[in-house]
Amino acid sequence: MFDGPEPASGGPAREVRTTCPYCGVGCGVVATVTADGGVSVRGDAEHPANRGRLCSKGSALADTLVPGEAGGRLLHPEIGGRRVSWDTALAEVATRFSDTIAKHGPDSVAFYVSGQLLTEDYYVANKLMKGFIGAANIDTNSRLCMASSVAGHKRGLGADAVPGTYADFETAKLVVLVGSNLAWCHPVLNQRLLAAKAEHGTRIVVVDPRRTASVDGADTHLALQAGTDSVLFNGLLVHLHAQGHMDAAFVADHAAGLDEALAAARADAPDIATVARRCKLSEAEVAAFYAEVATTERVVTVYSQGVNQSSQGTDTVNAILNTHFLTGRIGRPGMGPFSVTGQPNAMGGREVGGLANQLAAHMGFTSDEVDRVRRFWNAPRVADKPGLKAVDLFRAIEAGTVKAVWIMATNPAVSMPDAGRVRRALARCETVVVSDCIHDTDTGRLAHIRLPAAGWSEKDGTVTNSDRTVSRQRAFRAFEGEARPDWWILTQVARRMGFGDAFGYESPADVFREHAALSAFENGGTRAFDIGALAGIGHAEFETLAPFPWPWRAGGQPEARLFTEKRFFTGDGRARFVPVTTTPMPRALADGALLLNSGRLRDQWHTMTRTGLAPRLSAHAPEPCLDLHPADAAARGLSEGGLARIVTVAGEALARVHVTDAQGLGTAFLPMHWTDRFTEACVIGRLVDDEAVDPHSGQPDLKRMPATIHPYRPDWTAFLLTRRPVEPAHGGYWARRAVAGGHLIEMAGTGSVPCEADADWLPGFEPDGAAIEFSDTARGGWRKAWLSDGRLEACLFVTADGRLPGRSWLAGLLAADGLEDGARGALLAGRAPGARADEGRIVCSCFSVGVNRLIAAIRDGGLTSVAEIGAALKAGTNCGSCVPELKEVLRHAHQREVA
Ligand SMILES: Nc1nc2c(c(=O)[nH]1)N[C@H]1C(S)=C(S)[C@@H](COP(=O)(O)OP(=O)(O)OC[C@H]3O[C@@H](n4cnc5c(=O)[nH]c(N)nc54)[C@H](O)[C@@H]3O)O[C@H]1N2
Ligand SMILES: Nc1nc2c(c(=O)[nH]1)N[C@H]1C(S)=C(S)[C@@H](COP(=O)(O)OP(=O)(O)OC[C@H]3O[C@@H](n4cnc5c(=O)[nH]c(N)nc54)[C@H](O)[C@@H]3O)O[C@H]1N2
Ligand code: SF4
Ligand SMILES: [Mo]
Numbered sequence: 055m056f057d058g059p060e061p062a063s064g065g066p067a068r069e070v071r072t073t074c075p076y077c078g079v080g081c082g083v084v085a086t087v088t089a090d091g092g093v094s095v096r097g098d099a100e101h102p103a104n105r106g107r108l109c110s111k112g113s114a115l116a117d118t119l120v121p122g123e124a125g126g127r128l129l130h131p132e133i134g135g136r137r138v139s140w141d142t143a144l145a146e147v148a149t150r151f152s153d154t155i156a157k158h159g160p161d162s163v164a165f166y167v168s169g170q171l172l173t174e175d176y177y178v179a180n181k182l183m184k185g186f187i188g189a190a191n192i193d194t195n196s197r198l199c200m201a202s203s204v205a206g207h208k209r210g211l212g213a214d215a216v217p218g219t220y221a222d223f224e225t226a227k228l229v230v231l232v233g234s235n236l237a238w239c240h241p242v243l244n245q246r247l248l249a250a251k252a253e254h255g256t257r258i259v260v261v262d263p264r265r266t267a268s269v270d271g272a273d274t275h276l277a278l279q280a281g282t283d284s285v286l287f288n289g290l291l292v293h294l295h296a297q298g299h300m301d302a303a304f305v306a307d308h309a310a311g312l313d314e315a316l317a318a319a320r321a322d323a324p325d326i327a328t329v330a331r332r333c334k335l336s337e338a339e340v341a342a343f344y345a346e347v348a349t350t351e352r353v354v355t356v357y358s359q360g361v362n363q364s365s366q367g368t369d370t371v372n373a374i375l376n377t378h379f380l381t382g383r384i385g386r387p388g389m390g391p392f393s394v395t396g397q398p399n400a401m402g403g404r405e406v407g408g409l410a411n412q413l414a415a416h417m418g419f420t421s422d423e424v425d426r427v428r429r430f431w432n433a434p435r436v437a438d439k440p441g442l443k444a445v446d447l448f449r450a451i452e453a454g455t456v457k458a459v460w461i462m463a464t465n466p467a468v469s470m471p472d473a474g475r476v477r478r479a480l481a482r483c484e485t486v487v488v489s490d491c492i493h494d495t496d497t498g499r500l501a502h503i504r505l506p507a508a509g510w511s512e513k514d515g516t517v518t519n520s521d522r523t524v525s526r527q528r529a530f531r532a533f534e535g536e537a538r539p540d541w542w543i544l545t546q547v548a549r550r551m552g553f554g555d556a557f558g559y560e561s562p563a564d565v566f567r568e569h570a571a572l573s574a575f576e577n578g579g580t581r582a583f584d585i586g587a588l589a590g591i592g593h594a595e596f597e598t599l600a601p602f603p604w605p606w607r608a609g610g611q612p613e614a615r616l617f618t619e620k621r622f623f624t625g626d627g628r629a630r631f632v633p634v635t636t637t638p639m640p641r642a643l644a645d646g647a648l649l650l651n652s653g654r655l656r657d658q659w660h661t662m663t664r665t666g667l668a669p670r671l672s673a674h675a676p677e678p679c680l681d682l683h684p685a686d687a688a689a690r691g692l693s694e695g696g697l698a699r700i701v702t703v704a705g706e707a708l709a710r711v712h713v714t715d716a717q718g719l720g721t722a723f724l725p726m727h728w729t730d731r732f733t734e735a736c737v738i739g740r741l742v743d744d745e746a747v748d749p750h751s752g753q754p755d756l757k758r759m760p761a762t763i764h765p766y767r768p769d770w771t772a773f774l775l776t777r778r779p780v781e782p783a784h785g786g787y788w789a790r791r792a793v794a795g796g797h798l799i800e801m802a803g804t805g806s807v808p809c810e811a812d813a814d815w816l817p818g819f820e821p822d823g824a825a826i827e828f829s830d831t832a833r834g835g836w837r838k839a840w841l842s843d844g845r846l847e848a849c850l851f852v853t854a855d856g857r858l859p860g861r862s863w864l865a866g867l868l869a870a871d872g873l874e875d876g877a878r879g880a881l882l883a884g885r886a887p888g889a890r891a892d893e894g895r896i897v898c899s900c901f902s903v904g905v906n907r908l909i910a911a912i913r914d915g916g917l918t919s920v921a922e923i924g925a926a927l928k929a930g931t932n933c934g935s936c937v938p939e940l941k942e943v944l945r946h947a948h949q950r951e952v953a
Contacts, residue, residue: 055140056542056560058512058533070530071098073517074112075170075510076659078395079103079242080519081112082601085511085530093119093511093531102601103220103519109241110657110671110899110935117668119511121534125667128493128506129535140536144543147460147503148550150485154458155187160435164191164447164456167408168463169199169397172515172527174565175540176399177406178557179462180414182544183441184407185433186553190419190441191456193410195464197444198471200400201409201751202362203393206371209632209750210379212623213416213582214404218354218390219521219603219614224250225388226354228257228346232283232374233360237267238656240394240520241935244268257350259343261286262360263651264681264723265716270938276343277718279334280649280758284366284636286333286340287373289323291316293344294380301382308620309379311631318633319376332636347377352388359396359653363757365640368750372632379629385617394520401518405583405604406569410441411752415573416583430575431556443752444470445744452479460487462540463507465661466739467496468729471754473739474705489540492663496729496737506537509664513539515562518604521614524585525601541565563596574608582616582623640746643760648686648722650702650761652738656935657899658727666732672791673896673904677800678736680709680763681723687713690763697766697787697802700724702759705740708733708766708787722763733789734782768802770835772852773861775799775868776821784808784815794869796848798861807834807854821848828882833857837882844872851884859884860892862904897943898929898936905943912947920944 067088074081082101086094093116099106122129131143138146154162165183167176183192196204207214223229223246236244248271250256258272261283269275278286294300295316305312323329326344330337347353355378361370375391383389395401407414417423419439428436442450448466450456452475459480470476480486480500488501491509498504514529541562548557559565567589574586586608591599606612621627643649657674659665666672680698682690692698694713699706700722709724717723726738746755768786777796782788786803808815823842830836834854840847846867851858863886867877880886893904908929917923920940924931930940 056538058508058514058529058539068530070528071526072528072530073398073525074108074115075398075527076111077240078397078400078520079240080398080517080523080525081108081242082525083108083112083115087530091531101525103521103523103525104242107242107245108933110933111659111665112242113900113933114668114671115510117670118664119531120667125534126492126494126663127509127534127537128490128498128504129537130506131536132504134502140538143503143505144546144550147487147505148547151187151458151460151547152551154485158457160187160189161191162456163187163189163458164193164442164451164460166444166447166459166461166464166466167192167194167403169194169196169395169400169403170463171403171540172399172513172517172562173402173406173569174515174562175462175544176403176408177565177569178541178544178548178559180406180408181431181556182548182553184413184437185427185431186435186548186551186556188435188437190410190437190439191447192408192441193444193447194403194408195444195466195469196397196400196403196409197752198363198469198754198756199359199396200362200393200404201753202364202367202748203357203371204404204409205368205748205751206375207393209368210372210375210630211617212625212630215582215616215623216393216520216522217384217616218392220246221614222354222388222390222392223247225352226256227352227388228259228350228354230259230261230347230353230355231268231272232261232355232357233362234356234358234394235262235266235268235653236356236394237271237935237938239358239396239654241656241933243394244271245934247271257346259346263718263721267656267938270941274343276335276339279332280651280721281364281366281639282333282636283361284370284373284634285323285329287370287377288319288634288636289326289329289340290344290347290377291319291373291380292323293326294348294377297348299348300380304382304620305380308622308627309629309631310626311633312380314633315376315631318635322634322636351383353383354388354390354392356392356394358394360757362753363755364753365746365748365755366637367748367753369632369634373634376631376634379631384629385615385620387615398519399517401520401522402516405518405573410443410447413437415569415575416581426576427572430572433556445747445752445754448476448479451483454482457483458485459483460489461497462489465495465497465663465729467500468661468737468739469726470739470744471742471756472704472744473737475744476739489543490663491534491537494731495661495663496731505543506535507543508533508537508539512537515539515541516566522603523601524604526599561593563591563593566596567591579607580623639758640755641758641760644762647760647762648720650700650741650759651721651723651757652726652742653723653757655725655727658725660727661729662727662732667792669792669794670896670899670902672793673902674899675725676791676798676895677789678709678725678728678733679712681712681714681717682763683717683719683721684713684715685719686722687711691765692763697768699764699766700741700761701764702741702743702761704743704759707736707741709736710789722761728789731781732791734787736789767804769804770802770807770852770854771856771858772801772808772835772850773799773858774801774816774819774848774850775846775861775864776819776848777868780816780819782815783817793865796868798865807852810836810838819848823847826882837884839881841873841878845870846873846881849881860894862893897939900932901928903927903929908940908943909947912944918944
């Protein structure tokens with residue numbers, strides 16, 4: 055058995071340098087482990103990505119390291135829900151896969167993996183499937199994330215390579231954020247950008263249908279109609295060309311295809327008036343943007359999911375690249391197209407070939423490449439054609455042609471479009487294996503075999519961030535329970551399938567060395583990804599490996615910037631202009647329907663399996679909220695804080711309503727994070743269908759789903775504070791979040807007020823201790839609290855008139871060891887005598903400052919700026935992620951005063 059890291063046992067505190075497991079910024083983290091095993095984290099001042107900074111999620115990393123079952127960890131392998139030994143589980147996986155292949159051929163099995171695997175895990179998974187099983191049915195959640203950028207890069211640059219480095223954000227004069235909410239999704243990079251702006255006035259333009267937190271730091275917001283980015287950039291190409299802003303030497307000597315691209319752009323976006331009309335912007339806005347780009351040499355165009363997650367994502371990427379080729383703004387400091395990657399190792403996955411249409415080390419499926427990889431791996435049957443992309447893969451599972459699937463480090467029952475179909479497909483699949491660190495995930499519930507994976511702090515290997523910097527993730531805690539790293543699990547299964555000779559790895563360093571060697575194998579400068587300098591790296595060197603950007607060719611130096619010589623990875627070395635024609639909306643929008651957009655919140659990570667454990671991260675957005683424009687809300691009889699039912703052709707959901715003019719008219723926004731584990735069905739994947747995918751990248755269109763929205767009018771509302779999680783079953787609305795010491799569950803329903811005798815509305819809810827209760831006949835409800843050994847075990851407040859006390863004080867009691875004098879008597883009133891007002895929703899998660907306290911301080915203290923708020927309450931003075939919201943609160947508090 056592989057033992058892994060040493061547990062902390064006595065001795066002085068030690069510090070370990072590692073990398074944050076969340077976003078693609080890839081910040082360096084220094085973890086300090088004390089003698090008793092306690093962990094604290096700080097930003098690594100020596101890491102080139104963050105130079106000491108961390109955002110709210112990175113700062114709260116230690117809070118998510120909750121040991122054992124309380125942390126929700128999957129601690130042991132399971133078959134059919136019963137604990138088994140590793141040996142039994144590994145043998146079962148190997149046998150089931152081998153048998154299926156023997157009966158139905160290699161294409162009847164599949165892996166669905168993730169940008170949250172380490173490069174070493176990813177390499178082994180890809181090698182096993184494409185080299186030894188002999189099919190290319192391994193795809194990754196990067197299909198939902200970066201696939202359009204990959205395809206766009208390959209068409210334009212000849213290789214999937216981000217040209218620049220983060221330093222370009224600081225040396226640019228103009229940074230254009232297209233479909234990227236950098237402030238929430240890449241917060242440390244955003245902080246670097248804002249620091250540069252403060253220093254030398256970098257101009258920032260945000261192109262996004264919503265007014266996001268990123269707009270707060272920007273000079274201009276182009277709130278264009280969703281899906282019209284390609285019109286905007288086609289128009290820009292036409293404008294730059296017409297106004298003589300072409301770098302003629304670059305275009306003549308280093309690019310190809312301008313005429314065709316220009317012709318297509320002219321047909322799509324002949325003039326500013328047409329662009330303005332199609333994008334629903336004013337002509338003045340478009341003209342000003344074009345003039346600024348035309349007259350600024352150092353322009354960085356940053357793009358992310360607003361571009362990628364679209365049925366024309368690849369074309370939009372190329373429309374952006376085209377403008378950089380025309381002006382020769384690439385391969386030079388402070389300029390270039392810049393795809394910011396989402397997951398910590400989205401890039402690593404692309405390097406090893408984790409997508410079904412790649413082979414390995416930036417190679418595809420030409421016969422030369424297949425032959426090269428076959429010789430390097432000494433593999434019997436390397437796949438010679440692409441495999442199924444995510445949407446098709448799950449459809450094949452549904453159709454029964456894929457009979458065994460192994461899902462690693464991703465939660466497709468939530469994150470895939472048409473997640474209802476994905477769940478049905480998995481429910482009927484003969485063999486579903488799920489490797490995850492968390493026990494109870496929506497996907498894990500559908501598994502036959504569950505394998506406990508080592509998580510961040512226990513795993514060891516490398517990740518690559520958005521600017522191609524490879525960093526080490528290092529282990530500093532012992533494996534939880536029997537959890538083991540993914541590369542080890544895969545290696546063990548490969549050996550049991552009879553491929554032991556090719557899977558002799560005993561450590562991540564063994565895998566990394568081979569990966570580095572393959573990247574250089576018969577490369578000769580033809581493939582961008584080459585880290586041949588590390589092909590002979592020893593264990594000790596791997597331990598101390600400092601962050602470096604690729605390529606790092608044998609005998610050379612790491613190259614932070616690509617294309618400095620203006621040579622691209624196309625056969626003739628020229629960059630390729632690609633003609634782009636904007637396609638119509640992929641789905642018809644019926645009368646009264648809104649376009650449902652989806653994306654991320656500041657403090658949650660995807661399906662919340664880890665960030666959902668941290669009370670301080672869950673306080674920022676306690677419930678799933680649907681953002682609506684005031685006019686759209688009014689037209690539907692919806693108001694702030696009410697509940698909405700969202701209906702699409704794929705499914706339904708319930709969410710809390712947030713009315714805001716940041717949301718464009720005719721559109722709505724729902725966060726992607728909530729799962730069945732945290733709410734009564736507000737799973738984003740159940741609302742978005744899988745009909746619209748990009749023809750080049752296979753990336754689904756996730757941000758433009760027609761939806762009708764109706765009020766949900768409950769007859770009763772309630773909340774429950776409890777030490778143990780509960781999943782209500784009353785058929786109405788509920789949402790759970792972590793609070794210190796337990797869980798807070800908000801509920802609402804129709805019909806008669808549930809009474810205590812209704813046993814099944816709170817299945818499994820059996821609090822310890824003695825109860826005190828109060829029947830609130832005036833409000834048609836009741837309140838009850840359970841106390842044991844002088845501490846609060848649970849309390850339940852139910853009302854028919856919608857009025858309930860604030861939750862902060864009661865939640866605080868759950869965290870406390872015992873009740874203070876007077877608290878017991880005040881319990882069922884829900885508020886301590888003389889206590890200060892309820893904190894309300896938490897805005898600053900670093901110092902737990904809520905919206906109610908902010909408003910009171912602004913009013914009572916006459917505060918007028920974020921700096922004054924910081925001085926008075928500390929809010930906004932640590933990671934700074936909440937500054938845009940502090941400004942919003944200031945604005946609203948003052949507006950209300952005026953009104
Ligand atoms: N806090 C947090 N940070 C994260 C993550 C997380 O879960 N939580 N996940 C990480 C991952 S994997 C990823 S991929 C990144 C994603 O990072 P982002 O791409 O920045 O995040 P999203 O919120 O998905 O989408 C960005 C924006 O696209 C806009 N948009 C929608 N449609 C259009 C359109 O047609 N045109 C334009 N121009 N914009 C449009 C949306 O309004 C949204 O504001 O974030 C990473 N960082
Ligand atoms: N509608 C809509 N849908 C979307 C998006 C959107 O914007 N809108 N965004 C899409 C994008 S960009 C992405 S990246 C996806 C993300 O979607 P998912 O990949 O499904 O989301 P996660 O919650 O990050 O799932 C990761 C899982 O891996 C587990 N895990 C973490 N570390 C490890 C490890 O080391 N080993 C193993 N075996 N397991 C581990 C976690 O506990 C968690 O269960 O969602 C996509 N879906
Ligand atoms: S910016 Fe991204 S990588 Fe850096 S601390 Fe925050 S989540 Fe982690
Ligand atoms: Mo992503």
